[in-house]
Amino acid sequence: MKKVLIPTKLDSIAAEILRSHGGYVVVQDAKTPLPELAAAHADAHALIVRSEKVTAAVLDALPQLRVVVRAGAGYDNVDIKHARKRGVDVMNTPGANANAVAEEVIALMLADARFIVPADASVRRGEWEKKAFMGREITGKTVGIVGLGNIGRLVIRRLRGFECRILGYDPLVTTERVREFGAEPADLEELFAESDYITLHIPEMESTRGLVGPRLLSLMKQDATIINCARAGIIDEPALREARKVKGLRFLNDVYPKDEPGLKSVADIADILMPHLGASTHEANYVAAERAARELIDLDDKGVTAFIVNRDIPEGLDRAYCELAFVLGKLTHELAGQAPLRAVETNFYGQLEPYGKWLLVSILAGVWDNFDRCNDHESAVKFLAERGIEYNNHPIDPEKGFSNSITVDLVTEVAEGRLKRTSVRGTVTEGMLMVSRMNEFDRLYFPPSGNILICVYPDRPGVTANIARHLAEQGINIEDMRNPHDLNTNRSLAIVRVNKVVPESVVVALGKEINAQSALFVQL
Numbered sequence: 001m002k003k004v005l006i007p008t009k010l011d012s013i014a015a016e017i018l019r020s021h022g023g024y025v026v027v028q029d030a031k032t033p034l035p036e037l038a039a040a041h042a043d044a045h046a047l048i049v050r051s052e053k054v055t056a057a058v059l060d061a062l063p064q065l066r067v068v069v070r071a072g073a074g075y076d077n078v079d080i081k082h083a084r085k086r087g088v089d090v091m092n093t094p095g096a097n098a099n100a101v102a103e104e105v106i107a108l109m110l111a112d113a114r115f116i117v118p119a120d121a122s123v124r125r126g127e128w129e130k131k132a133f134m135g136r137e138i139t140g141k142t143v144g145i146v147g148l149g150n151i152g153r154l155v156i157r158r159l160r161g162f163e164c165r166i167l168g169y170d171p172l173v174t175t176e177r178v179r180e181f182g183a184e185p186a187d188l189e190e191l192f193a194e195s196d197y198i199t200l201h202i203p204e205m206e207s208t209r210g211l212v213g214p215r216l217l218s219l220m221k222q223d224a225t226i227i228n229c230a231r232a233g234i235i236d237e238p239a240l241r242e243a244r245k246v247k248g249l250r251f252l253n254d255v256y257p258k259d260e261p262g263l264k265s266v267a268d269i270a271d272i273l274m275p276h277l278g279a280s281t282h283e284a285n286y287v288a289a290e291r292a293a294r295e296l297i298d299l300d301d302k303g304v305t306a307f308i309v310n311r312d313i314p315e316g317l318d319r320a321y322c323e324l325a326f327v328l329g330k331l332t333h334e335l336a337g338q339a340p341l342r343a344v345e346t347n348f349y350g351q352l353e354p355y356g357k358w359l360l361v362s363i364l365a366g367v368w369d370n371f372d373r374c375n376d377h378e379s380a381v382k383f384l385a386e387r388g389i390e391y392n393n394h395p396i397d398p399e400k401g402f403s404n405s406i407t408v409d410l411v412t413e414v415a416e417g418r419l420k421r422t423s424v425r426g427t428v429t430e431g432m433l434m435v436s437r438m439n440e441f442d443r444l445y446f447p448p449s450g451n452i453l454i455c456v457y458p459d460r461p462g463v464t465a466n467i468a469r470h471l472a473e474q475g476i477n478i479e480d481m482r483n484p485h486d487l488n489t490n491r492s493l494a495i496v497r498v499n500k501v502v503p504e505s506v507v508v509a510l511g512k513e514i515n516a517q518s519a520l521f522v523q524l
Helices: 013-021 034-040 056-060 080-085 098-113 116-124 150-162 175-181 188-194 214-219 237-247 282-302 319-336 350-367 377-386 463-473 504-513
Strands: 002-006 024-028 046-049 067-070 089-092 142-146 165-169 197-200 225-228 250-253 341-348 390-393 405-415 418-429 432-438 441-446 451-458 478-482 491-498 518-523
Touching: 002 013, 013 024, 013 282, 034 056, 046 282, 056 080, 067 282, 080 089, 089 282, 098 116, 098 150, 098 225, 098 250, 098 282, 142 150, 142 188, 150 165, 150 175, 165 188, 188 214, 214 237, 319 350, 319 405, 319 418, 319 432, 319 518, 341 350, 350 377, 350 390, 350 405, 377 390, 441 478, 441 491, 451 463, 451 504, 463 478, 463 491, 463 504, 504 518
Parallel strands: 002 024, 002 046, 046 067, 067 089, 142 165, 142 197, 197 225, 225 250, 341 390
Antiparallel strands: 341 405, 405 418, 418 432, 432 441, 451 491, 451 518, 478 491
16 A cells, blocks of 8 residues: 655545545645654655645655655645655646636626725725726736736637737747637837736746846836736846836735735735635645646556656657767767857757757756756756856757767857867667767767767878777777768768777877867766
């Protein structure tokens, strides 16, 4: 029997489904703090949570833990990187709360437009202030929706009855799909400038933190309204405070840095404050609980991984391509040498194109020993930006016909103002990693593994014989070799796999003997 901990007031349907399955024992305890509960149940196989913080300490206290299920869409309350290091899968239930949040957005818009909260309080005090609560109608207004995931799309559907003009922005959605959802495609500047209402439905991450800041706020209409039922960090709070003074903006809020009692920093600028009630409906709680239980069963019984959010590779991507990306990063870095790196460029061909973000992480782990392969794409881009290194992922040219191939280019500064490009392409053939090109030398199809000697030299007869002789004198045997020539540069490449390590002194001596433009030894 596998033990499942549920340290939250989740709908009882989750426990019922798991118990009726017959393979689980369920401990549901919303009163005991999670760290204490973890310490008391170190044999737990799975953890199902709502907003509880699943920290590294909690994960470490559960040595047999294999799965954490977040009953909801967001999972920033779970330390997914540490979970990945521990071999713990983290899953979520996307869409389970979507309708509840979408309806909350409409409720906030109506409550604010008609002053429902202050009007109710006024009447209860025995007052009759009809003039003070002169409202406005939503019908015919322009509503901008930032983020067109499950919630954003449902907001569009809920607004149709109000005959609004709806603008939609999502960098991951094509303009055609935005139109199919029922919105007009718009960039952020246009959306903020033209909307009477703006509702936010994007995750908080490095690229979105403080997104709604001085520049976008300055574009907004006088007396326009911002609704935030997503994440607190998306809005630059001081900037909103200043913009509100100038433009009389209204702000309806349901999210905070922490879900806890206490005074809220946005209390002075929010017209309506909610205690993070977006997902708090009986229906949403039931759906999230049911999905969490069924996802756990499907993972354990059928190996269904569709809802895992911290996989080192996404579903549909062969792990061999992650290894290929790592090896190409390492090999390209070795070829580029120690000169300062100025840019990383990539091409992902064939069916690999959708997985470029995942593969970049493996490439950087190959280039830098201290870059953890457990990082995500955002961390990879931030890592490069912090070092002043540009990153460009080039659109693929299908005419080239590079099926399922990866190209890694490193641009280094070899002298002040002079740049050098080092380029390597690879693929996977019959399950084996292959380097198909190194700089101008194409069609290599050399397995990048083991002890490899690489020499580039002016093309002329007899050089490979010299290389073989020099290695033989050191008791080093050649296991495989490629020796292409390039007519344009009149250079040749000798890429040789050998049976043992080639000492640096031997590499230097060999390079001098054959007048090599570059000579190096690599272990892959």
